[in-house]
Amino acid sequence: MAMNSSKPPGARQIYETLREQVIAGVFGEDGLLPSSRALAVELGISRTTVTVAYEQLLAEGFITVRQGARPRVASAVVDRGVPDSRPKRSGPIRLSAYGERIRSVPVWRDQVANQLVADFRYGDLAPSDFPAGIWKRAMNAVMARRPGPLVYNDPRGSRRLRVALQGYLWRARTLRCELNQIMIVNGSQQGLDLCARLLLDPADRFVIENPCYAMARHVFSGTGALAVPIAVDGEGLKTDMLRGVEARLAYVTPSHQFPLGGVMTISRRRQLIEWARQNGAYVIEDDYDSEYRYDINPVPPLHGLGNSDNVVYLGTISKTLSPTLRIGYLVVPPDLQEVFATAKQLIDRHSPVAEQEALASLIESGAYESHVRRVRRLNGERRQTLLNRLRLAFGDRIAIEGADAGLHIVVRLADLPSVLELALIEEARRIGIGLHSVTSLYDPAIAEAQSDRLSLVMGYSALEIRQIERGVELLAQAVASVKGRLDERTR
Structure with a gap:
């Protein structure tokens, strides 16, 4: 719900905005409004504030409320509003089956305007880490060249960049492939979308880690395929649980499981490849942050273990350079080269060329790998600061997982049960920090997979050292506040 002010809205402002939207038909006739909990999280305010606004809308007859259900626009409420000269839709919104399936997927919301002291959101990078000077020079060099014909390019991407990546993947990940197996995509998310479109049909089954990268689960489920959470x-993935499982595809993050951080052992990797071979299935290997290793040695990718004809390797520069550049890449089996290239062509012809050429020049010159070494060191310092401060603040009252690699950790708090997750997130945001739960990353149908202890995913790669230090102090305050309220209720 959009608000005009950067300040947290009050109950009156929420009421007036929702009232106008209901009258304007934004939610449709008999449409559902956000739950008070979801709207409170979206706006970064107390759930009580949203409840007050909803109670006023209920009292005036704009909405109806039923126990355990989201508020709904009251019948014939449009007749109560200001006449609208816009043409009215003659029936309900008509979407494809795909459109209907993705209506429930949460829309990303920009939280930058909240002016938090520290937001431990995972996946973001610190602006100061971006190599602005060398990137600017690389882009200037690309733009200064005499332009060739202004024509559509190879959907697989810049040949120069694919050649550079071919060498980089062999040096950095011991991954050998032919040039035409590499395809440049608009970030790893487009790579996942291509895999979903080409490898899954409605009612097919796909294996996915539990918990997992939620955007992967959503994109595969959007095809109408059915998740098999493991x-x-x-x-990493408990491959012994694959016995008897039939599926067309398995999505895994073997080098650093997201979010819990496990590294899949060689024996499990081989078991997964063998399962895929026996089932005629493909394995999507998401190597999203393999550049970051601290206390462990790199593990070879699945793609390099014997026959890789059923492995699609997915990489990205979103965790090394910037997620705003939208450059990712696929390494597809030889038999899939043509169909993936055709699908990419149909979706958007090809990815922007100038950025690809600039990245290619950085890889060719060695500047990219030098930059990776620099940001690995910087993020290692951030990681160590976060670990030290958490142990100082909480001692043995926390358990930390996934700290050996990547750009985030998982923290389990002994002081609070998982049912107080929303209360802690609300209190933390009130005093200036952004916290993010592990709960939404689990398959909602398998509640027993979750820990009884409250668990957080804490990213650190977008924060400066002082923000991490202050953020942990505020986290301790928020935990103490919520725990105090819990103790009062249980006396």
Whole structure:
């Protein structure tokens, strides 16, 4: 729900905005409004504030409320509003089956305007880490060249960049491939979308880690395919649970399981490849942050273990350079080269060329790998600061997972049960920090997979050292406040 002010809205402002939207038909006749909990999280305010606004709308007859259900626009409410000269829709919104399936997927919301002291959101990078000077020079060099014909390019991407990546993947990940197996995509998310479109049909089954990268689950489910969630532990996907499972595809993050951080062992990797071979299935290997290793040695990718004809390797520069550049890449099996290139062409012809050429020049010159080493060191310092401060603040009252690699950790708090997750997130945002739960990353149908202890995913790569230090102090305050209220209720 859009608000005109950057300040947290009050109940009156929420009421007036929702009232106008209901009258204007934004939610449709008999349409559902956001739940008070979801709207409170979206706006970064107390759930009580939203409840007051909803109670006023209910009292005036704009909405109806039923126990355990989201508020709904009251019948014939449009007749109460200001006459609208816009043409009215003759019936309900008509979407494709795909459109209907994705209506429930949460829309990303920009939280930058909240002016938090520290937001531990995972996946973001610090602006100061971006190599602005070398990137600017690389882009200037690309733009200064005499332009060739202004024509559509190869949907697989810049040949120069694919050649550079071919060498980089061999040096950095011991991954050998032919040039035409590499395809440049608009970030890893487009790579996932291509895999979903080409490898899944409605009612097919796909294996996915539990918990997992939620955007992957959504994009695969959007095809109408059915998720088969498989639990993970410190060694990654529990491949013994694949016995008897029939599926067309398996999505895994073997080098650093998202979010819990386990590294899949060689034996499990081989078991997964063998399962895929026996089932005629493909494995999507998302190597989203393999550049970041701290206390462990790199593990070879699945793609390099024997026959890789059923492995699609997915990489990105979103965790090394910037997520705003939208450059990712696929390494597809030889038999899939043509169909993936055709699908990419139909979606958007090809990815922007100038940025690809600039990245290619950075890889060719060695500047990219030098930059990776620099940001690995910087993020190692951030990681160590976060670990030290958490242990100082909480001692043995926390458990930390996934700290050996990547750009985030998972923190489990012994002081609070998981049912107080929303209360802690609300209190933390009130005093100036952004916290993010592990709960939404689990398959909602398998509640027993979640820990009884309140768990947080804490990213650190977008924060300066002082923000991390202050953020942990505020986290301790928020935990103490919520725990105090809990103790009062249980006396």
